[in-house]
Amino acid sequence: xxxxxxxxxxxxxxxxxxxxxxxxxxxxxxxxxxxxxxxxxxxxxxxxxxxxxxxxxxxxxxxxxxxxxxxxxxxxxxxxxxxxxxxxxxxxxxxxxxxxxxxxxxxxxxxxxxxxxxxxxxxxxxxxxxx
Numbered sequence: 001x002x003x004x005x006x007x008x009x010x011x012x013x014x015x016x017x018x019x020x021x022x023x024x025x026x027x028x029x030x031x032x033x034x035x036x037x038x039x040x041x042x043x044x045x046x047x048x049x050x051x052x053x054x055x056x057x058x059x060x061x062x063x064x065x066x067x068x069x070x071x072x073x074x075x076x077x078x079x080x081x082x083x084x085x086x087x088x089x090x091x092x093x094x095x096x097x098x099x100x101x102x103x104x105x106x107x108x109x110x111x112x113x114x115x116x117x118x119x120x121x122x123x124x125x126x127x128x129x130x131x
Contacts, residue, residue, distance in 0.1 A: 022068050024079040025078050028080075028085050037095075040109050044074075045107070045108040046127070047104075048077065048103070049092070049104040050103050068127075070131075075131065096108065098116050104122075105118075107130045
């Protein structure tokens with residue numbers, strides 16, 4: 001594997017999230033947002049917004065994958081492909097009152113966003129703090 005393959009990952013699927021131990025749930029309908037809000041009353045919900053055509057977004061996703069260490073069931077993690085689901089991304093911004101950015105991660109508890117960030121600052125969010 002070359003330098004760029006190691007940095008940006010060369011093992012991926014069409015949605016950009018393959019070869020990962022993260023139990024992603026594909027976020028591809030606006031209706032899922034209601035389910036996310038409801039489920040956040042029982043355990044934290046994470047939305048990761050990713051642009052599959054952006055090198056920076058790919059790099060941030062790879063950094064997130066490499067530092068991920070939660071056990072299954074501690075949080076539900078939703079993966080939003082922005083290019084394929086722009087309407088859902090717009091609905092996320094509207095529903096949760098967070099300006100759209102890419103890449104972006106939101107953590108939702110009890111129906112509200114408790115933290116969100118974008119770009120390299122995503123790696124500063126410690127998921128364990130929100131369980």
